[in-house]
Amino acid sequence: MTDILDELAWRGLIAQSTDLDALRETLAQGQAAVYCGFDPTARSLHVGNLVPLLILRRFQLAGHRPIALAGGATGMIGDPSGRASERVLQTLDVIGQNVQAISGQLERFLDFDDGPNGAKLADNLDWLAPMSAIDFLRDVGKHFPVNTMLAKDSVRSRLDAGGLSYTEFSYMLLQSYDFLELLRREGCSIQVGGSDQWGNITAGIDLIRRTEGRPAHGLTVPLVTSATGEKFGKSTGGGSLWLDPELTSPYAFYQYWINTDDRDVEQYLKKLTFLGREEIEAVVAQGVERPQDRIGQRRLAQELTTLVHGQAETDAVEAASQALFSRDGDLSVIEERALAGALAELPGMHVDLGAAPSLVDLLTGTGLYASKGEVRRAVAQGGAYVNNERVTDADAAVPEQAWLHGRFLVLRKGRRSLAAVTRGGSRDNEQSNG
């Protein structure tokens, strides 16, 4: 077993922890179980969830046993931590679906084999749902002094900001009980989470000490922030960068990392990939020398896209990016098959052979622009392109010779947002390629 704590430390992945020496000792005694919870607030995890999720994997690689908990029950309550205002409760239906979806994603990042350190998936609905309110108040609530709860950051900041409901105030009791339950069921005495989870984690440790008289440990990972202070993992449109390929295409996912600010590359490589120390240092050194080659960005994009979407997707996306970005000029020289493959990775639309849509229709139809008004503005400012040629008249029809290989158009917005239009009976060709 490698020393996982040293590993996490040099990667900058430890924000806060309980007694590190005691934790080190526990880990040294042999295989330990480590748990991290994920709230089903959406139907997919996003890259923000990736850091703690990968921590579980790092523990597994170091020989320990990870437990990923999908908060089927806590998701119904709403965690006040890190939130400025009360959450709107989601319907049980939606939460159930989210738990399903998220559980499926969690499974892909950990090894669930029967080995001694095979991962486990848990849902706190299993033990919280059967519990009565009276049992809960007597067995759990009794161990929580309200004055301590009020002192927690998550509660105090909300009190300052106008208050919170009893529902959310109770959240930390539920999460604490999860920890206790996992200790009893799985012998799990270590919980990891985002830094906003510190209050909840320590509350669980207190509960365990009071009920079981045993020590437990907590570790939080820092909130990842970009150099410009923007929220990490927000796509350029402002939305989250989802792990679900239906919500964020692998192409968009890859592009996000390719566009990483130079200043963030090193910390992202450390925190989000499994590359070793020497390799990261080498990549960073090359980046300092030849920043224009974007070696670090490329490496980051490759590693993460492969981790989330698999090697095959990465290869496809990378080929597409190269074909479309490496030459600013003539797209018609790209051979048909390569172009077809590249365009398949882009958001796009299909039109019938006989149709004669105007450029505005295509530019909005592919989702590249939200409205026709936006297209008009972009054209006036010179920010819309078809096959790398600037559009001057949005209402013009597409000239026949513009169709690459008779059936493709590459639409571009600004420097780097691309979309594809295909026409005619291209379905057969695409299938024969795949």
Place this chain on the structure above:
RNA sequence: GGCAGGUUGCCCGAGUGGCCAAAGGGAGCGGACUGUAAAUCCGCCGGCUCAGCCUACGUUGGUUCGAACCCAACACCUGCCA
């Protein structure tokens, strides 16, 4: 339950009867410059069949030639009191 205050475009926030598609900031988008980076400068930033029209300032109804702005009811949020 009572009293007071609030609800404005993606977010914050000004506006208190016509000059309001609504100041200012942030976010976002485009252009120039670059390296699909950052910084900087310039422009844009509700929709459309775009010199015009339509929809919008919590909801519904009213006053008025005319309402984000006045009145009423309702909903929600906040504070104080019970």
